[in-house]
Amino acid sequence: MLRGLRRLNRYEKRILDIVKIGGKLVRLQQFGFSRKSEEGFRFPIHALEIGTEKAIRQRPVGIVAGVHGLETVGIRILLDFLEYILHKKSDGYMEELAKGKVGLVVIPIVNPGGVAKKFRSNPAGVDLMRNSGVEAESAPILFGGQKWTSKLPYFRGNSLEPESRALYRFIHQYFYPVKNAIMPVLDLHSGFGTIDHVWWPYAGTKTPCIDTPIYERMAEFLAKGKKHTRFKFGPQSETYTTHGDLWDLFYDHYIEKVLPASPKSNSRFLPLTLEVGTWSDIKDNPSKLFRKRGIFNPAKENKFETITTYRDFLRDFVLLGQSDLKDWT
Ligand SMILES: [Zn+2]
Numbered sequence: 001m002l003r004g005l006r007r008l009n010r011y012e013k014r015i016l017d018i019v020k021i022g023g024k025l026v027r028l029q030q031f032g033f034s035r036k037s038e039e040g041f042r043f044p045i046h047a048l049e050i051g052t053e054k055a056i057r058q059r060p061v062g063i064v065a066g067v068h069g070l071e072t073v074g075i076r077i078l079l080d081f082l083e084y085i086l087h088k089k090s091d092g093y094m095e096e097l098a099k100g101k102v103g104l105v106v107i108p109i110v111n112p113g114g115v116a117k118k119f120r121s122n123p124a125g126v127d128l129m130r131n132s133g134v135e136a137e138s139a140p141i142l143f144g145g146q147k148w149t150s151k152l153p154y155f156r157g158n159s160l161e162p163e164s165r166a167l168y169r170f171i172h173q174y175f176y177p178v179k180n181a182i183m184p185v186l187d188l189h190s191g192f193g194t195i196d197h198v199w200w201p202y203a204g205t206k207t208p209c210i211d212t213p214i215y216e217r218m219a220e221f222l223a224k225g226k227k228h229t230r231f232k233f234g235p236q237s238e239t240y241t242t243h244g245d246l247w248d249l250f251y252d253h254y255i256e257k258v259l260p261a262s263p264k265s266n267s268r269f270l271p272l273t274l275e276v277g278t279w280s281d282i283k284d285n286p287s288k289l290f291r292k293r294g295i296f297n298p299a300k301e302n303k304f305e306t307i308t309t310y311r312d313f314l315r316d317f318v319l320l321g322q323s324d325l326k327d328w329t
Pocket of ligand 1: 189190
């Protein structure tokens, strides 16, 4: 059953509207298809290039959402942000994109089949964030990823699923080859926690990744410098460890294969995960559920004012792409 098909169609329509709003600044790309659902559907996985072609090649920043089909808050935060920064009449219009100072590439819905089915996993029952094949040092029995059956949640699958491969190709194409750039890539999730976490690698081990000093300075800059104090920054394994995290795989591939092949690249690919603590805001202030939408908000769908409170953070995140490696080392 495709209980979420109407919802998926609504998001896809918003993506097409964003292409329209952005004019020649936005290009729609396809990165393959989802796993086939039992109803026989394969859903296309779309990416958007936002900015000048030169900036996309030289100064790319990434944001993806919808890896887990139930976590539509992340998709809506991303679509709202894109509408906010691309509409010329918006007070959030980002001229850095038009001027070629930074490029933005996004996949708004990595797991469209999961959205259509109202599943966390993809249509084959695989949890994409447990799918990379990376073994954790130790992980919680079920939640940490399991290999028994797709009938239980957190199934790791047997090899990379089409959605995981699409995301890998996206990272390969836009980020691995770039020289002289800082390339933060944010993956938007939502959980049932009470606070917003921003995680850096690793998910699978408590051993710090080699870019920990860079991540720590970035966290300090965003939290203290830019006053994004509601976010708790740290390596993901500080919260919990899991098998099969895709960013562990992509990051290790970059550190072990891409960087050594080009030692003077002066670049860093820096994946981060934002886990929105979905209920925190509402618990603090239940009236937020019912309050009217923000002043500029072209989307009809945003019932939660919560969605729009991520705009400033995402803007500052994208602007990190203007910095250089030496700014953080
Ligand atoms: Zn998630």
